[in-house]
Amino acid sequence: MSKKLLIASIVCSSLIINNNVIMAQDVENVPTFNFDEMVVTATKTLKELKETPASIDVVTAEDIQKRNITSVPEALQNISGVYMSQVAQGGIQIRGFESDNILILLDGMPMNTTYNNGMEWEMLPVENIERIEVVKGASSSLYGGRAVGAVINIITKDYDMKRGESRINAALDYGSNNTWKKALYTDMQVDDKLSIGLGYENRKSDGFKGYYYTGSAKKGSSDIVADNPPPQLSNGKYILGGRGEKEWENENISANIRYDFDEDKSLKYNFIHTESEYRYKNPFSTLTVNGKPIFGDKVDIGNGMIVSPSLSSYLGYDGRKESDLHVLNYVDEANKFSANLGYLDMKTNGYSSASGAKDINWYGAGTDSYYPGKTYNFDFQKVWEDVGKHNILVGGSYKQESFDQERKYLNNWRDHDSVNNNWGKNGIYEEHGGKAKNLALFIQDEYQISDLWTMYLGVRWDHFEKTDGYSNYYDKNTGTLTRSLDYDSATYNEISPKISFNYKADEDTNYYVSYGHSFNPPPLYQVYRDGGGDMGDVIANPDLNPETSNTLEIGMKKQLSEKTNMGISLYQVKTDDKILYTTHYVPGTNEAEYKQYENYGTEKRRGIEFETEHKFDDNWSAYFNYAWQLGKVEQNKIENTNLDNVNSTDYGIPKHLMHAGLNYTKDNWNALLDCQYVSARQAPDEVTGEYGAEDPYFIVNTAVNYKLSDSTSVQFAINNIFDREFYSSEATSGRTYSLGLRYSF
Numbered sequence: 001m002s003k004k005l006l007i008a009s010i011v012c013s014s015l016i017i018n019n020n021v022i023m024a025q026d027v028e029n030v031p032t033f034n035f036d037e038m039v040v041t042a043t044k045t046l047k048e049l050k051e052t053p054a055s056i057d058v059v060t061a062e063d064i065q066k067r068n069i070t071s072v073p074e075a076l077q078n079i080s081g082v083y084m085s086q087v088a089q090g091g092i093q094i095r096g097f098e099s100d101n102i103l104i105l106l107d108g109m110p111m112n113t114t115y116n117n118g119m120e121w122e123m124l125p126v127e128n129i130e131r132i133e134v135v136k137g138a139s140s141s142l143y144g145g146r147a148v149g150a151v152i153n154i155i156t157k158d159y160d161m162k163r164g165e166s167r168i169n170a171a172l173d174y175g176s177n178n179t180w181k182k183a184l185y186t187d188m189q190v191d192d193k194l195s196i197g198l199g200y201e202n203r204k205s206d207g208f209k210g211y212y213y214t215g216s217a218k219k220g221s222s223d224i225v226a227d228n229p230p231p232q233l234s235n236g237k238y239i240l241g242g243r244g245e246k247e248w249e250n251e252n253i254s255a256n257i258r259y260d261f262d263e264d265k266s267l268k269y270n271f272i273h274t275e276s277e278y279r280y281k282n283p284f285s286t287l288t289v290n291g292k293p294i295f296g297d298k299v300d301i302g303n304g305m306i307v308s309p310s311l312s313s314y315l316g317y318d319g320r321k322e323s324d325l326h327v328l329n330y331v332d333e334a335n336k337f338s339a340n341l342g343y344l345d346m347k348t349n350g351y352s353s354a355s356g357a358k359d360i361n362w363y364g365a366g367t368d369s370y371y372p373g374k375t376y377n378f379d380f381q382k383v384w385e386d387v388g389k390h391n392i393l394v395g396g397s398y399k400q401e402s403f404d405q406e407r408k409y410l411n412n413w414r415d416h417d418s419v420n421n422n423w424g425k426n427g428i429y430e431e432h433g434g435k436a437k438n439l440a441l442f443i444q445d446e447y448q449i450s451d452l453w454t455m456y457l458g459v460r461w462d463h464f465e466k467t468d469g470y471s472n473y474y475d476k477n478t479g480t481l482t483r484s485l486d487y488d489s490a491t492y493n494e495i496s497p498k499i500s501f502n503y504k505a506d507e508d509t510n511y512y513v514s515y516g517h518s519f520n521p522p523p524l525y526q527v528y529r530d531g532g533g534d535m536g537d538v539i540a541n542p543d544l545n546p547e548t549s550n551t552l553e554i555g556m557k558k559q560l561s562e563k564t565n566m567g568i569s570l571y572q573v574k575t576d577d578k579i580l581y582t583t584h585y586v587p588g589t590n591e592a593e594y595k596q597y598e599n600y601g602t603e604k605r606r607g608i609e610f611e612t613e614h615k616f617d618d619n620w621s622a623y624f625n626y627a628w629q630l631g632k633v634e635q636n637k638i639e640n641t642n643l644d645n646v647n648s649t650d651y652g653i654p655k656h657l658m659h660a661g662l663n664y665t666k667d668n669w670n671a672l673l674d675c676q677y678v679s680a681r682q683a684p685d686e687v688t689g690e691y692g693a694e695d696p697y698f699i700v701n702t703a704v705n706y707k708l709s710d711s712t713s714v715q716f717a718i719n720n721i722f723d724r725e726f727y728s729s730e731a732t733s734g735r736t737y738s739l740g741l742r743y744s745f
Contacts, residue, residue, distance in 0.1 A: 041133040041153040043446065043456060044142055044393055045383055050557045053456055053500035053512035055081075055569040055609060059132040061157065066670060066705055068173055068715055068740050070181055070203050072124050072132065072154065078659045079134055080609040080625035083678060086697075086732040088210050088246045089278070091121070095136060095571065096605050096631050096653035097149025101520050101547075103139070105153045107270055109327045109342035112146055114373030114401040114436075115349065117523040122276040123323055125201040125252035127171055127183040130157040136609075137571060138516030138551035141458040141498035144397070144440050148518040148549050148575075156270060158258065159197075161189035168745045173715075175738030177245070179205035185254075197256045204249035210730040211280070212242040212691050213313050220306040222298045229301045230286040234687040238301070240309045241293075243316035244282035251275045264334035272325040279414070280316035283360055285309075295360040311357040318414055322348035336383035344375040354413045365420070366413020367429075371405040371525070391446040393458075397438070402468075403524050404433040409476075425474040425481075432540075434469035434487070434528035436521065438462055456500040456514075464521060465491045469528035469542055485530060487542040494519050494546065508559040515553075519546045522579055526597040538581075538595040545599050549575040563615040573605040580635070583642040600643060601635030603650065619666045627657040651694075655679045668707040675700050688727075695726040715740040 042052040049056055057079040069075045073092045077084040083093045091099050100117035103110065112119055132154050139147035159167055166188040173181040185199040214237045230238045251274070258268040285293040287307070296311025328341040350370035354362050381395030407430040409420040419427035444458035469487035474480065500514035522544040531537030555569035577599040586593045607629035615621040631650030635643060662673035681694035688695045703717035716739050723735040 039133050041151055042135045042139075043444065044381060044395070045391065045446070050510050050559070051454070051502060051504070053454075053502045053514050055136040055553070055555055055567070055571075057134045057136075059134075061130050064126055064129060065171075065742060066672060066715075067703060068181070068717060068738060069126050070173075070179075071126060072121050072129075072152075075126065075129075075132060076134060076152070078625075078661070078674060078676070080611045080659070081136060081607065081627040081629065081657065082134075083654050083657055086726075086728045087730045088205075088207055088733075089121070089248060090728070091119070093653065094134070094150040095573070095607060096629055096650065100523065101146060101148040103143050103145075103147040103151045105143075105151065106325070107154070107156055107327045107329060108340035108379065109325065109344065110146075110375065110377055110399065111325075111344065113346060113349070114375055114403045115346075115371045115405075115523065115525050117146060117520070120276075120321060120323070120346075120349070122250040122321065123252075123272065123274045123325065124154060125183070125199065125254060125272065125274075127169070127201055128156050128185060128199055128254060130155050136569075137514065137553050138496075138498060138518035138549065138573075140462075140494075140496035140518035141460045141516060142442055142444065144438065144442075144460060144462050144496070145464075145494075145519055145521045145546065148520050148547075148573075156256075157185075157187075157197075158268070159187050159189075159195070161187070161195065163189055163192050165189045168743070170743040171740065172742075173738055173740035175717075176736035177206050177208050177733070179736075179738070181740070193260045195258045195260075197254075199252070199254040201252040201254075202250070205247065207246040207248060208731075208733045209242055209245055209284075210732070211246065211316065212731065213240050213309065214238060214691070215240050215307055215309055217301060217305040217307050219304055220298075220300075221304070222300040222306050224289060224294060224297050225300045226294070226302070227288045227291065230307070233690055233692065235692075238307060239286055239691060240307060241283065241285035241287070241295070241314055243280035243314060244284060245280065246278060246316075247281055248278040249276065265332045266330070268329045268331075270325070270327040270329075272323075274321070274323045274325075276321045277319060279318045283314040283316075285314070296357070311360065311362070312354045314360060315354045315357060315362060315413075317351040317353050318416070319351040320348055320416055321346070321350075336385065337381070339380040340378070342375070342377040344377075346373045348372060348416075350416075352410060352413045352416055363412050363414055366410045368408045368410050368413075368416055368419075369405070370408065370416075371403055373401065373403040373524075376400045389448040393444040393446070394442070396441045398440075399438045400435065401437075401524065402433065402435040403528075404431070405525075405529065406431055423476050423479075425479045429474050429476060431472040432470065432525075432529050434524050435467050436524060436527075437465045437467065438521075452504050454502045454504075456498070456502075458499075459495065459497045462494045462496070462519075463491065464494070464546075465489060466527055466542060469540065471528070471530040471540065485540070487528060487540065490542060492545065494548075510557045511555070512557075513554045514551075516551050517548070518551065519548045521546045522597070526579065531595075538597075541596050541598060544579065544597060545577055547575055547577050547579060547599075549573055564612065565614075566610075566612040568608070568610045570608050571606065575603045575605075578603050578633075578635070580643065582638070585640045585642075587640050600638065601633060601646070603631060603633050605629065605631045605650075605653075619664055621663045622661065623663075624660045625658070628655065629653055629657070630655060649683075651680075651682045654681050670705040670707075672703045672705075673700075691727055691731065692729060693727045694729055697724055697726040699724050711743055711745045713742045715742070 037049045042054040073084045099119040136150045139151045169185045171183040183201040187197040189195045253273045256270045260266045287294040298308045324345045326343045330339045352368040354366045377399045379397035384392045408427045409423040412418040421427045440462045442460035447455045467489040471485040473483040498516035503511040530540040551573045553571040557567045578601040582598045609627045611625035613623040631653045635646045637645045656679040658677040660675045664671040677698045680696040701719045705715045707713045719736045
C-alpha cells in the first residue's frame, strides 16, 4: 500500500472514530451492502445477493435522495472498483474499463450509443430511479456485447398503489456555480388494472473553469510584447488561457403507463424525452499587454520566444443532444416469462466549433459535426424452475443499430440551425453512416449439485452483421459529389461461455469462483467513419473485429455478525485484439500516410476489491471499501507505424481506490460522511499538481438532512470541504455548497 494511501486511510479513520460529521465530493451514495437483498441482474433470475456468484453492488432510491445525486456516475462513484472523473460531467471506470466496455441497461433497454459505444449519462433522469444493480465482471454469456467490465442495470420506479391513490414527488436544489436540480413526478392508480405516471426533471449549471489552452513557444519576435510570460508547465508548454466555464443543462420529460391483466401478468410502457446541451463561456487569456488580454495574436513572451495561439481554440465547442426512448415490458410472473421491446432514437448528437474566428466574441462561421443514431432492441427469456435439481433459463434477442453522420457549414457556429445552404450539398460537406445487426440466443443452467454447491453454466451465441456503410464528400463551392465510398458487409459469430460455482459454507458465508468469456464489438464510427485518408486523416476499417476478454474471478461474501458484513473478490482479465488508433507512415519517412483503428495488442488487468459495512447501533453505521487494480498493455512493433514494442503499465487506471463513510440517523436528522482517496493515473516520473496531470487526491464531503414533516425534508451539503485543489487532466471544481428541499406526498 502506498504511503499516500496509508496516510489517507488514517486521516479518514480518525474522522470516523471522532464522529465528525464531514462528507465528500457531491455527497455520493454509500452503496447498499445487504447480503439478504434480492437482485436479478447477475443471473437474470431473482436471487439473494449473498448467493449470486458475482461481485454485486446496489444503489437505491433512498441512497440517491439522501445524497442529492445529480447523475448516475455520481450514484456509482463510491462502489468498490469504480472511479469517476472529477471534471465537469465526468464519466466512470469500473475495474479500469471505460463506459464503452460496460453495458448500461434502463428497464432492460441497452443504452450505449451507436456511434462510439459510450454512454450519454444525461439521458437518465436520476430522480425516477428505483434502484441500480452493478454486476462487475464478464456477463456476455447472458447480455452479449459490451458486458466486459460490468453490467449496470437501472430500474425505474414502479409504485404499488390502491385504486384512486396518487403520489407526488418533488425536489428542488440550488448550489455553487448557479447549479440547479428541479424535479416533479406524479403517479396515479386509475383503477384496479391501470396506472399512469408523468415526470419532469431539469439539471443545469453555469459550470467552472476546467479546460485550459496550452501551446508551445518558438524563437522569433513580435511587435506585441506580453506584460509577463504566461505560466509554464514542466513539459515546456505554456498555459495561454482557457475556454472559461463549461455551462450545461439537461432536461428530461417522462411518462409511463402500466396495465395489469391479473396479479401475474402486466404490460408497461416507458417514455423518456431528453434534451441536453453544453457550451463554454467567458474565455480568458494569460497573455496581457498593458493589462488587456490578448487572444489569437503572435505575442513576444521574452527571451526571444513567441507564442501564436489559435483564436478558435479559446472558444471550444457548443454541444447539443436530443433523444427519445421507448420501452415496452411484458412480464408473466406465473410462467416466468418476460419480453422487452425498445427503441432509442438519438435525434441529435454532436457539437459545433468556430472557424475563421476574427475576435474572441465570434458568432460567425463554423462547422457542425452531427451524428444521430437509432437502436432497435427485442429480447425475451423463459425460466423453468425445479426441473429436478435444475433451473433452466432460455432467451434470445435481436438488435439493430445505425448512425448517420453529417458535417455541415454554419453561418453562426453557436446556432446549430444556421446551416449555410450556399456551400456544399445544401450545407453538407461530408456524410458517413452504417448499421450493425445482432441476433443472439442464450441458455443458463442453475444446477443445485448439493445443499452446499450450486453451479451456473451458461453460453450465448451472437451473430453480427456490419452492413450499409458509406462515406460521401461534396465540393464546397459546387456541391457536387467528389468522392463516394460503399463498404462491403461483413459477419462474425461469437460464442460466450461462462461457468460459476457458489459454495455455501454456512448460513453466513458464501464463496464463489467464475470464468467468463466476453467481447466488445467495435464502435460504428471506427468501422465506417472515414476522413478521406489524405495527409494522414483517419480512414474507415470495415474489417475491424471485436475485442475479446477472458475473466477469472474468485470471491467471498460473509456476514461476520448481525451488524457486520464483509466481501472480497479477486479477478484477472485478459483482453485480446485491442483496438488501437494507428498511424501509418509513408515507408522510409516520418510523414503520416493515413490513420486507422486496428486490432493489435493485448491488455491484462488484475485486481482485488474489499468492502465491509458495520452498524454500531440504531443511530450509527459505517462502511469501508478498497480496490487495488493494475492494467498492463502488451503489443509488438509494426513497421512503418507508430506502434512500437510495448510492455508497460496502463497508467489511465488508478492503482488504489479507497472510500470510507459514516452515517448517523436519529429522529428527524440524518448526517452523512464520505472520505475518498484516488491514486494518480499517470507514470510515476510525471509531474503532478499542474494542469494536464492526473493527480492523486483525498477529498472529504459532508451533508446533513433534516425531516421537517413526513412529506418534507431539507438538505445542506459541502462538497470537497477542505477545498482540495487537484487536476483530473482538466482542473476540478474545488469546494462547493448546495441546499435542497424534497417533498413527497
